[in-house]
Amino acid sequence: MQLLLGSRRYSSWSLRGWLAVRMAGLPAQETVVPLADGVTAELARQSPTGLVPVLKLKDVTIWDSLAIAEYCAEHTPTLWPQDQARRAVARAVAAEMHAGFAALRREFPMSLTRAPLERQPSAAAAADIQRIEQVWHDCLKAGGPFLFGDAPTIPDILYAPVVTRFLTYQVRLSNRAAGYCQSIRSWDLMQLWYDLAAAEPEGWRLAKYE
Ligand SMILES: N[C@@H](CCC(=O)N[C@@H](CS)C(=O)NCC(=O)O)C(=O)O
Known part of the structure; x- marks a missing residue:
């Protein structure tokens, strides 16, 4: 494989x-x-x-x-919630993320090893951020720390790059959404990915993302 x-x-x-x-x-x-x-x-x-x-x-x-x-x-x-109703909602969250938020993706590209900088979103990207916060709030009010409970599932996997964008571009978020970003950032697999990214050759850097 x-x-x-x-x-x-x-x-x-x-x-x-x-x-x-x-x-x-x-x-x-x-x-x-x-x-x-x-x-x-x-x-x-x-x-x-x-x-x-x-x-x-x-x-x-x-x-x-x-x-x-x-x-x-x-x-x-267990990559999906085990309860049928929660799994259905998780699939909707995943599908919305997979297909959407084009303005946010365009304006805030993932760039893990650049120095953080504050970037103002356009109206379209701000609407994306607002909708993402709404989705996260609706999921996290059941307790968190991940979107569907105490362990990551596919919606968290799909949102993980969004979390890195929010951190890199210092997007202002509600306490609950900011807390979720910290849950994702401190996930051991995310730390490993950041470490592997930092170890990549300097020659692989792309000016347009730095
Ligand atoms: N729908 C695809 C999208 C994949 C995609 O757009 N990948 C980007 C990288 S993040 C890519 O390969 N871009 C090619 C390039 O930048 O040359 C998926 O979910 O895997």
Whole structure:
């Protein structure tokens, strides 16, 4: 099994795929391809879409982070909440995140090892942030510290890169949302990803994200 990833500093979708595979304990060999300006020849050769992450199994290639997470959840069902109603809500949270928040993604790219800076969102990105806070509040009022209880599930995996953006760009949040960001940031797998990102070659840095 091979997990193809992009630069850990910048590849938010790769972070999701990696968290899912690691949470499921799947024995994937990890290969990191440096991102550049536009799809590189290496990415075009290795990925059907030229995008990462990609999970390659013996007979199957999975080229989307949510699909990878679903595959992992079939192996490790606790990646979704066990209660049916909560699982249905978790799927809605995951789907909204996977398909949405384009303005936030565009204006606040994931960049893990740059110095934090305060950045003002456009009206569209501010609306994205407001909606994300609403979703988090609705989930966390049941107690947290993760969106669906005391252990991370797929919605937390999908929101993890958003948390890094909020931290990097010093987005002002409610106490509850800020507390959730700290829960994600102090998750041991997130610390490991940050450490691996910091150890990547300096030559992989992209000026547009720094
Ligand atoms: N829907 C895909 C999106 C994947 C995606 O857009 N990946 C970005 C990296 S975060 C990419 O590979 N970009 C290629 C590039 O920047 O050259 C998924 O969920 O995996």
